[in-house]
Amino acid sequence: MKSEAPTSNEIKESLPPDIVQTILPYLTSKDIKNLSLTNKYFNKLLDYSNSSILWHELFRKSFGNTYTNDEPFISKNSKRFQTCSETILLNTHPGIEWDKLYNLRKYRSAVFTWGCIKHGRLGYTISSNSRLSADSMNQLDRRITFGVCKPVEVPWMLYSVPISGRANSWDDDDTEEETNILGEYDRSIVQISGGGFSFQILTQSGKLYSTGATYHGGHNGPGPLAGEHDFQPIDETIRSLERSFPLVHGPFRVMGSIGDPIRIQNPHHTTNLTGTFQQHEDIYADLMKLSDISSKCLPGNDQVRRMLPKSIFNVKDPKDFDESMIDSVRFVAVSSGRSHFLALDDKNDLYSWDGREVNHGVKLIFNDLPMRSTNPILKISCGWNCNCIFIYGVGLVVWKSRDTTVGFDGFANAHYKVIPNTGEVNGANKIVDFACGSDNAVFYITNEGEKLWLYSNEIEKYIDLPIEGKMVKVQASNNTLAIFTSDTCYTVEIKDSEVAHNTLTKIEITPNVKIISLSFGDYHGIALSDTGDMYTWGLESEMCGCLGLGKPESIVSSGAGTFERARSIRVQRPTKVDIDGTCVAITAGGWQSGAIIIKD
Amino acid sequence: MAKFECTDEVTNFLTELPKCEHHLHLEGTLEPELLFQLVERNGVQLPGTFPKTVNELHVIYNNFADLQDFLNYYYIGCNVLLSEDDFFELAWSYFKRVSTQGLRHAEVFYDPQSHTSRGISLEVVTKGFERACAKAQEEFNISTKLIMCLLRHCPVEECMDTVKSAKSLIESGVIDGLGLDSSERPFPPELFVECYQLAKSYNKELQLTAHAGEEGDPSFVTNTLDLLETTRIDHGVRSIEDAELIKRLAAQKVMLTLCPLSNVKLQVVKDVSELPLQEFLDNDVPFSINSDDPAYFGGYILQNYLEVYSRFGWSKAVWAKIARQSIEGSWCDPKRKQELLSEVSEVVNKYVNLP
Numbered sequence: 001m002k003s004e005a006p007t008s009n010e011i012k013e014s015l016p017p018d019i020v021q022t023i024l025p026y027l028t029s030k031d032i033k034n035l036s037l038t039n040k041y042f043n044k045l046l047d048y049s050n051s052s053i054l055w056h057e058l059f060r061k062s063f064g065n066t067y068t069n070d071e072p073f074i075s076k077n078s079k080r081f082q083t084c085s086e087t088i089l090l091n092t093h094p095g096i097e098w099d100k101l102y103n104l105r106k107y108r109s110a111v112f113t114w115g116c117i118k119h120g121r122l123g124y125t126i127s128s129n130s131r132l133s134a135d136s137m138n139q140l141d142r143r144i145t146f147g148v149c150k151p152v153e154v155p156w157m158l159y160s161v162p163i164s165g166r167a168n169s170w171d172d173d174d175t176e177e178e179t180n181i182l183g184e185y186d187r188s189i190v191q192i193s194g195g196g197f198s199f200q201i202l203t204q205s206g207k208l209y210s211t212g213a214t215y216h217g218g219h220n221g222p223g224p225l226a227g228e229h230d231f232q233p234i235d236e237t238i239r240s241l242e243r244s245f246p247l248v249h250g251p252f253r254v255m256g257s258i259g260d261p262i263r264i265q266n267p268h269h270t271t272n273l274t275g276t277f278q279q280h281e282d283i284y285a286d287l288m289k290l291s292d293i294s295s296k297c298l299p300g301n302d303q304v305r306r307m308l309p310k311s312i313f314n315v316k317d318p319k320d321f322d323e324s325m326i327d328s329v330r331f332v333a334v335s336s337g338r339s340h341f342l343a344l345d346d347k348n349d350l351y352s353w354d355g356r357e358v359n360h361g362v363k364l365i366f367n368d369l370p371m372r373s374t375n376p377i378l379k380i381s382c383g384w385n386c387n388c389i390f391i392y393g394v395g396l397v398v399w400k401s402r403d404t405t406v407g408f409d410g411f412a413n414a415h416y417k418v419i420p421n422t423g424e425v426n427g428a429n430k431i432v433d434f435a436c437g438s439d440n441a442v443f444y445i446t447n448e449g450e451k452l453w454l455y456s457n458e459i460e461k462y463i464d465l466p467i468e469g470k471m472v473k474v475q476a477s478n479n480t481l482a483i484f485t486s487d488t489c490y491t492v493e494i495k496d497s498e499v500a501h502n503t504l505t506k507i508e509i510t511p512n513v514k515i516i517s518l519s520f521g522d523y524h525g526i527a528l529s530d531t532g533d534m535y536t537w538g539l540e541s542e543m544c545g546c547l548g549l550g551k552p553e554s555i556v557s558s559g560a561g562t563f564e565r566a567r568s569i570r571v572q573r574p575t576k577v578d579i580d581g582t583c584v585a586i587t588a589g590g591w592q593s594g595a596i597i598i599k600d
Numbered sequence: 601m602a603k604f605e606c607t608d609e610v611t612n613f614l615t616e617l618p619k620c621e622h623h624l625h626l627e628g629t630l631e632p633e634l635l636f637q638l639v640e641r642n643g644v645q646l647p648g649t650f651p652k653t654v655n656e657l658h659v660i661y662n663n664f665a666d667l668q669d670f671l672n673y674y675y676i677g678c679n680v681l682l683s684e685d686d687f688f689e690l691a692w693s694y695f696k697r698v699s700t701q702g703l704r705h706a707e708v709f710y711d712p713q714s715h716t717s718r719g720i721s722l723e724v725v726t727k728g729f730e731r732a733c734a735k736a737q738e739e740f741n742i743s744t745k746l747i748m749c750l751l752r753h754c755p756v757e758e759c760m761d762t763v764k765s766a767k768s769l770i771e772s773g774v775i776d777g778l779g780l781d782s783s784e785r786p787f788p789p790e791l792f793v794e795c796y797q798l799a800k801s802y803n804k805e806l807q808l809t810a811h812a813g814e815e816g817d818p819s820f821v822t823n824t825l826d827l828l829e830t831t832r833i834d835h836g837v838r839s840i841e842d843a844e845l846i847k848r849l850a851a852q853k854v855m856l857t858l859c860p861l862s863n864v865k866l867q868v869v870k871d872v873s874e875l876p877l878q879e880f881l882d883n884d885v886p887f888s889i890n891s892d893d894p895a896y897f898g899g900y901i902l903q904n905y906l907e908v909y910s911r912f913g914w915s916k917a918v919w920a921k922i923a924r925q926s927i928e929g930s931w932c933d934p935k936r937k938q939e940l941l942s943e944v945s946e947v948v949n950k951y952v953n954l955p
Binding site: 118119120125126128143144213214217218219220226227235356357531 | 734755756757786789790792793794808819822823826828843844847851889
């Protein structure tokens with residue numbers, strides 16, 4: 001049967017502009033681009049050179065992900081929902097259209113880090129980053145560097161030129177214009193998330209990176225239980241490869257008793273080991289290649305490593321590894337705990353990096369919960385040593401351990417619990433926001449907005465705090481909870497999974513500064529205002545520089561802080577950090593801090 | 601390969617030069633003679649394929665193929681040690697031997713897990729070594745420190761248990777330091793952070809060190825310093841590959857405990873002359889020269905000094921610098937350091953004719 005192509009008019013009648021606008025949020029950026037190239041009608045409607053609605057939608061899709069705890073849920077009651085970066089850009093760039101704001105966010109933003117510099121956690125070392133000047137470093141008579149005391153840009157891929165020296169991409173014939181939509185997305189950073197010992201950084205292309213030599217700092221996360229170990233595909237491949245050569249044996253293990261012949265079957269044969277080994281040296285070539293791929297760094301920056309899912313290494317023979325698998329998983333959100341992190345991909349699968357031995361993300365399975373196609377994960381949040389996610393129609397799901405992976409597939413069951421009565425999909429009891437603390441403690445608020453709930457030790461209870469106004473957002477760290485109302489925000493300390501009522505503090509900077517995001521490290525806090533200003537306070541331990549307020553002497557001499565113990569500084573009130581730009585995202589790690597900053 | 605002749609005067613000078621040893625595994629001082637004595641005394645049955653005589657075993661020791669081959673014999677050797685007296689005797693024969701080689705201070709390693717896994721208690725092993733150390737102080741005026749090492753190829757949980765079982769020994773200061781040895785590459789330092797933190801929590805005075813940068817790349821050294829917070833690196837030869845790390849080692853005076861003959865025997869380098877010793881000196885990275893597992897690697901501390909001399913020559917002033925940095929990097933108290941430093945000056949002054 002021959003089908004006649006519908007005319008533009010027919011399409012316009014069946015899919016009028018208001019319908020198209022309604023479905024835009026459900027399409028990917030790529031779908032929208034494809035649609036715009038379909039015919040004249042769509043091409044005119046989805047006008048990349050003029051349509052502000054389209055660019056606003058693209059902006060939100062690219063930079064306003066609501067999968068992490070940085071933003072509250074979008075719900076019917078949050079009428080004029082805006083992500084933090086939207087709010088900030090509208091306030092700081094009034095009258096600028098969304099196409100320009102999109103380009104600003106995409107091309108003129110960069111990741112800045114400061115604080116403790118140990119094992120490359122800032123994404124650079126003292127000598128690897130030319131942007132690091134002597135006045136940004138806290139040093140002891142130039143011998144020992146404790147940390148970086150001012151925000152410093154992380155060297156990222158092709159941008160050898162610091163952000164301040166870069167061309168504006170929308171008002172000239174920059175070649176970047178060409179690769180605007182479907183081209184290279186690796187340069188554009190969507191999210192940064194601070195863990196105890198590292199940062200996780202997500203690009204617009206869906207690639208996930210982690211800074212430093214180790215994300216876990218040698219501590220175990222909410223992974224396998226003590227004494228259990230994941231199946232390690234690459235190690236197993238090495239072992240089976242070595243086993244195929246009878247005289248060669250793998251990493252030794254002392255076993256047996258005194259004089260047990262098992263311990264050393266034939267010493268004369270083992271003496272010949274090296275000979276056998278060398279004849280077959282090339283058996284390691286494929287393995288070395290696989291090993292290199294599995295620990296890829298950012299081009300030109302060895303301190304930033306690509307994080308990959310374990311499941312892509314599901315080959316018994318390294319020769320069978322398909323290199324294109326590397327880009328088969330596209331991440332859309334990342335959340336970090338003390339020594340672990342979670343990442344969600346565009347298929348709504350969840351991956352966990354959660355222990356000293358976990359170099360690749362383990363895909364988590366939640367047995368007995370409904371399928372993701374009907375009940376997707378809407379938000380992920382890492383606590384100190386546990387995790388909480390919100391699944392549509394199921395509710396809040398918490399866990400702090402999982403099974404080990406057993407085969408080459410890299411999957412494992414999470415040992416989860418569903419918090420009762422959190423699965424409402426509408427009405428007063430619908431969850432508006434939640435925050436994960438430690439040991440499976442979760443704080444959450446509902447649509448009704450008047451009660452703060454705490455789930456801890458498997459019991460839900462409500463906490464009465466003298467807070468004015470409706471609660472709209474909560475954020476937590478190991479020892480601090482932040483509560484946002486429609487007008488202001490509060491912090492309160494958490495001790496042993498309980499709220500210390502007498503520590504409730506209203507965060508007040510000046511009357512005209514409105515805080516829209518908070519993040520906490522081990523001993524410091526960072527606040528982001530709706531005008532893109534950043535404020536820090538708390539304890540800067542051991543001259544680590546995590547407050548970003550400059551050298552200790554100048555912090556003290558300016559009156560902002562006081563010395564505490566030998567080499568620590570206490571800043572009581574939130575103090576503005578000098579950033580020379582507009583900050584659109586903040587994150588506090590253990591002893592370090594990070595931000596995404598736009599420079600016009 | 602030797603380029604410089606160890607004349608009698610040089611040999612005498614290097615023998616008299618006060619030396620500190622920081623990298624010596626007591627289990628690695630088990631000479632074939634003592635091994636066969638203990639076999640007989642303890643009625644241990646060796647595997648049928650194991651050499652039957654002292655001479656045959658010496659031949660094997662002279663011809664290890666690689667680290668694995670060495671370790672196979674090393675662990676069989678450990679099996680003959682059963683009683684407190686055995687451990688005492690092992691350490692005592694080491695001290696007797698080096699007392700004639702100008703050794704003044706020794707910080708010695710032992711691997712409790714090689715013995716506890718055979719059912720011998722940590723206390724028995726430690727007590728035997730502790731007695732020998734006390735006797736070395738008394739009879740030879742050799743000061744000592746005892747360093748308990750964790751075997752990194754063992755499961756981390758087991759290493760944690762070892763640390764826990766050593767709690768009272770760490771608190772009382774019988775164990776002065778914590779170390780980490782065995783196969784490096786598959787077992788990076790980050791696996792042992794909690795072990796180190798726990799041990800340090802028992803006693804703030806506990807000194808920390810770890811093997812790193814022998815087989816592993818420089819990041820193993822950096823991570824050992826950052827994550828395990830050690831103040832010393834055992835081996836660390838491969839640090840030379842990272843210029844930033846070299847600057848850091850020099851600035852923070854992190855001493856590398858190098859083992860020239862061991863590196864050759866285990867094929868880290870083909871010849872002692874290939875070691876970056878001159879580079880370390882030029883960059884002010886402190887190091888000491890040590891024997892590692894001398895019974896197996898063909899030479900105690902003096903032999904290591906002589907081998908290095910034969911490849912590098914070096915004047916009296918350079919040797920004095922090495923002796924001084926070995927003393928400075930030791931964990932003994934300032935008074936002892938001062939004693940040893942003045943002994944260095946005396947010896948240097950005594951050999952007026954030596955260039």
